Amino acid sequence: MRTFATLLTLSALCRAIAPAAPTEEVAGKYCGTAWSGGELVEVVTTLSAGPNGLLVGSYEFADKGETTPGRLREYSKQDENERTLIWVDKYGTGQLVVTFDQSRDSFRGGWNIDIGPPAYRWDGQRCNLVARS
Numbered sequence: 001m002r003t004f005a006t007l008l009t010l011s012a013l014c015r016a017i018a019p020a021a022p023t024e025e026v027a028g029k030y031c032g033t034a035w036s037g038g039e040l041v042e043v044v045t046t047l048s049a050g051p052n053g054l055l056v057g058s059y060e061f062a063d064k065g066e067t068t069p070g071r072l073r074e075y076s077k078q079d080e081n082e083r084t085l086i087w088v089d090k091y092g093t094g095q096l097v098v099t100f101d102q103s104r105d106s107f108r109g110g111w112n113i114d115i116g117p118p119a120y121r122w123d124g125q126r127c128n129l130v131a132r133s
C-alpha cells in the first residue's frame with residue numbers, strides 16, 4: 001500500500017514539473033513577411049494550441065493598402081519543429097508548411113494554393129523580438 005501511494009505521489013509530481021507541451025511552446029504572435037500578389041508583404045501570424053494538441057490560429061497580411069485576415073488550422077505534424085497547416089482567406093485556401101527554429105522563436109515556411117508543394121515564402125519571428133524602428 002505504501003509503495004502505491006509513493007507511486008501516485010511521484011506521478012503527480014512528474015506531471016506538475018513536466019515541461020510545456022511542444023505545441024504550447026510555439027503558441028504566440030509572429031511578425032514576418034509573405035509573398036503575396038507578386039510582392040513581399042508584412043504578415044502577422046498568431047498560433048495557439050487547439051483542444052486536440054494541433055495548432056490553430058489566424059493571420060493578417062498587408063494587401064494593397066488594406067489588411068486581409070485569414071484562419072489557420074494544423075492538419076499534419078511531422079515532428080515538433082515542422083508543421084503543416086491549412087490557410088483560408090478571401091482569396092481561397094491552401095497549405096502552409098513551417099519549420100520552427102530550435103528556440104521556437106521564429107519559423108521559415110512556404111505556402112501554396114490547394115495542397116501543392118510550398119512555392120511562396122511565409123516566415124515569422126516572435127513579435128516581441130522584432131527590432132522596432
